[in-house]
Amino acid sequence: MSDTAHPPDDQVPEDEDEDEFEPIQVFSEPTAMDLRPGADNCYKCSTCDTNCPVAEVDDEFPGPKFQGPEQWRLKRQDDTDIDDSIMKCSNCMRCDDACPSEVPLSQMHNTARGEYVDTHMSKRSIEYWRNRLLSNYRLMAHLGSKVPRLTNFVMGLRVTKLFNEKVLGITSEREFPEFATETFRQWWRTRGGARVTNPDKRIAYFHGCYSNYNTPEVGKALVRVFEHFGYEVLVPDQRCSGTPMYANGMLGDARRAAETNVPELAAAIDDGADVIASCTSCSMSLRQEYPELFDLENVETVSDNTWDALEYLRVHEDLENALEGTAVDHPDVAYHAPCHARNQGLDGQAVEVLSAIDGIDAHDVGDSCSGISGTYGWKDENYETSMAIGEEMFEHMLASEADTGLTECPTCSMQMEHGTGYSISHPLEILAEALVGDASEAGAA
Ligand code: SF4
Ligand code: SF4
Numbered sequence: 001m002s003d004t005a006h007p008p009d010d011q012v013p014e015d016e017d018e019d020e021f022e023p024i025q026v027f028s029e030p031t032a033m034d035l036r037p038g039a040d041n042c043y044k045c046s047t048c049d050t051n052c053p054v055a056e057v058d059d060e061f062p063g064p065k066f067q068g069p070e071q072w073r074l075k076r077q078d079d080t081d082i083d084d085s086i087m088k089c090s091n092c093m094r095c096d097d098a099c100p101s102e103v104p105l106s107q108m109h110n111t112a113r114g115e116y117v118d119t120h121m122s123k124r125s126i127e128y129w130r131n132r133l134l135s136n137y138r139l140m141a142h143l144g145s146k147v148p149r150l151t152n153f154v155m156g157l158r159v160t161k162l163f164n165e166k167v168l169g170i171t172s173e174r175e176f177p178e179f180a181t182e183t184f185r186q187w188w189r190t191r192g193g194a195r196v197t198n199p200d201k202r203i204a205y206f207h208g209c210y211s212n213y214n215t216p217e218v219g220k221a222l223v224r225v226f227e228h229f230g231y232e233v234l235v236p237d238q239r240c241s242g243t244p245m246y247a248n249g250m251l252g253d254a255r256r257a258a259e260t261n262v263p264e265l266a267a268a269i270d271d272g273a274d275v276i277a278s279c280t281s282c283s284m285s286l287r288q289e290y291p292e293l294f295d296l297e298n299v300e301t302v303s304d305n306t307w308d309a310l311e312y313l314r315v316h317e318d319l320e321n322a323l324e325g326t327a328v329d330h331p332d333v334a335y336h337a338p339c340h341a342r343n344q345g346l347d348g349q350a351v352e353v354l355s356a357i358d359g360i361d362a363h364d365v366g367d368s369c370s371g372i373s374g375t376y377g378w379k380d381e382n383y384e385t386s387m388a389i390g391e392e393m394f395e396h397m398l399a400s401e402a403d404t405g406l407t408e409c410p411t412c413s414m415q416m417e418h419g420t421g422y423s424i425s426h427p428l429e430i431l432a433e434a435l436v437g438d439a440s441e442a443g444a445a
Contacts, residue, residue, distance in 0.1 A: 035072055035111065038104040042069035048095035048105055053369035054088060057388040061088045064095035068108040082116040088382075089113070090373030091247035092339040093284070107292040110246045117249030130168045134375040135244040136253060141179065141213035148179035171383040174418060177214050177410075184216035188223075188235050198232040203312070204268035204275050205235050206261075208282040210410035221432035222278050222309055228435050229317050234273050236264040241277075241285040243340075244375045251293065258294050261286070265306075266298035275306040278428055280341035280408045281374070283308045287344070308341070308408070310349055310427055319353055326434040327358035333425065334365050334402040336393055336416060338409035342367065350406065350427040357434045362406065365396035370407075372415035387419070394419035406430075 042065065049055055049063040062085055071083060089109050096106045121128050133140065144151035154160055161172035182190075184207050203226055211219040223233050238261050242254035265275050265286070277283035286306040290299050313319055333354075337347035351362045371389030376382050397405060397420045405416040405424040413424035 035104060035108055038102070038108065039069040039072040041101045042099075042103045043101060045100065047098050047100060048103075051094045051098035053092060053094065053371065053389045054090055054385065058088065058385050061085060064089070064105050064109070067112065068095070068105040069103055071112055072108055082112050082120065084116065084120065086112045086116050087249070089247075090376040090382075091243075092369050092373050093343050094339050094369065097343045104292065106289070110249075110251070110289065110293060113246070113249035114251035115249075117251075121249070126167070126169060130170065130379070131248040131375070132250060132253070133168070134170070134378055135248040135250045136240070137244060137375075138209045138213075138240045141209055145179045145183055145213045148181050152178045165380055169380045170378055171380045173383055174378065174414070177210075177414060179213055180216050182216065184212045184219035185235065187216055187220065193235070194223075194227070194233045196227045196230060196232050198230055199272060201229070201231045202268075202271065202273040203231050203233055204265060204273040205233055206238060206241070206265065206275055206277045206282055206286065206306070207235070208238075208277065208279045209240050211278055215410065215426070218278050218426045218428055221426065221428040222276070224432045224436045225309075225313070225428060226276070228432075229313070229322075234268050234271070236268050238264060241279075241282040242289065243281040243285045246285075246289055246293070247374050247376060255294055258290055258296060258299075262290065262294075262296050262299055262302050265302045269301055269305050274312065275302060276309050276312055277306065278309050278408065278426065279410060280308055280338050280344065280346060281411075284340040284344060308344065308346055310353060310408075310431070311344075311346055313431075314349060314353065320356060323353070323356040323434060325358075326356075328360055328430060328433045330360055330425075330430060330433065331404045332361040332363065332400075332402040333404045333406040333430075334363050334397040334400040334416075334422070335406040335427075336365050336370060336397070336412055337367070338407055338412045339369050339373075341408055350408070354406075354427060354430055357430065360430060360434075361402070363400040363402055365393055365400060368392040368396070370409075370412040370415040372411045372418075374411050377411070377415060386415070390415050390419050397422065 044065065046065060049065050052064050054061045055063040067086055067089055086109065091106065093106045099105055155176040164170040165172040205222060207219045226233055239257040242257050245254035269275065275286065283306055287303050291303045335351050341347050351364045354360050354362045369389050370393050371377060371386040377386030397416065403422060405413065405420065405422040406427060407413050407416060407424060408426060416422060417424050
């Protein structure tokens with residue numbers, strides 16, 4: 001994680017020696033989060049550039065080194081424009097992970113993108129409203145899930161796709177994800193909430209938008225697995241984690257979401273819970289991006305107490321013993337580690353854990369980026385780039401002896417399905433099947 005505890009500008013000691021290096025001032029407000037020391041850490045090794053999947057396939061993208069430290073240095077004196085290429089960065093955060101010098105690259109990119117949208121992008125442009133629509137998926141999903149069958153039908157129509165492409169710039173190449181007929185939260189209420197009470201083992205589930213509206217089976221699997229281990233599951237009120245908003249420079253929207261999520265999750269932590277996410281972009285957001293971008297009360301508490309679901313079980317439970325002798329009737333799977341799982345050091349865990357189950361053969365398809373990066377690959381202008389980035393993953397999936405994909409990230413799963421035709425599972429679904437049986441047997445659906 002990047003170091004955000006840099007001293008504000010007004011604490012920089014007075015220069016006693018006139019020749020002493022005077023770092024540039026990039027923020028006008030001395031209380032703003034200070035990226036200057038991070039920019040000064042960069043020694044131009046270009047490791048970030050060689051790890052950027054967008055720069056690899058798009059010769060016009062200047063890469064993370066330019067988007068991060070160089071752009072912040074250029075912001076001195078009158079040269080304050082943010083380059084519009086910042087909108088081509090997909091926020092995969094691979095450059096963050098690659099940098100040997102702890103330069104807070106993604107924090108710089110997110111901040112620059114927010115400034116670019118605030119100061120350079122017309123609020124009357126189609127691009128602005130298209131990006132706002134895509135990044136506020138929860139609002140669209142909330143409305144669509146009121147009448148899921150009708151929404152699914154309308155979104156699947158050719159005429160809708162053509163309208164989206166021609167008018168909004170949303171590619172018609174992709175199938176819009178279907179809404180579930182019952183959201184996770186509806187299921188949770190109908191079920192009567194948690195079936196285990198335990199003040200000593202509590203988790204607060206951050207389900208995010210996609211598990212709630214599109215794949216509630218992932219949330220149900222999480223509940224079954226954690227209750228199997230005796231955890232009381234809390235489901236706090238919540239909004240989007242903010243991930244699609246950072247990628248579109250909508251930092252005001254992301255902050256408003258964080259202003260709901262942070263106090264709700266902090267209250268659950270006060271009640272003895274740890275925060276668990278089933279999507280690795282959600283856990284990344286709560287852990288890293290919130291404290292990097294938002295100066296909110298308890299933001300560090302939430303960051304320090306947030307976990308990925310499988311990671312939490314690996315640390316707190318004896319998964320190896322629990323899985324001994326278990327079996328599932330499941331096709332072999334081709335596992336793709338999302339970039340945001342990789343950035344949290346979680347890329348090897350799913351294959352390792354699931355390999356303990358009889359009947360599962362999990363193939364890791366390598367370390368390439370899937371290319372879709374949330375809303376990035378949904379934009380008409382990025383579709384080809386997104387598919388070019390994903391090519392390596394598709395090839396590895398198709399070459400592996402598997403016909404089902406496996407990943408923790410909802411948009412990676414869309415790309416995997418789109419590029420190979422495979423159906424996609426979440427590791428928690430397989431874990432639930434092994435430990436508890438399928439949903440109907442477990443009486444939990
Ligand atoms: S990897 Fe880090 S130190 Fe190297 S060029 Fe990129 S930002 Fe600078
Ligand atoms: S976040 Fe990803 S796409 Fe953006 S500059 Fe870094 S590596 Fe490239």
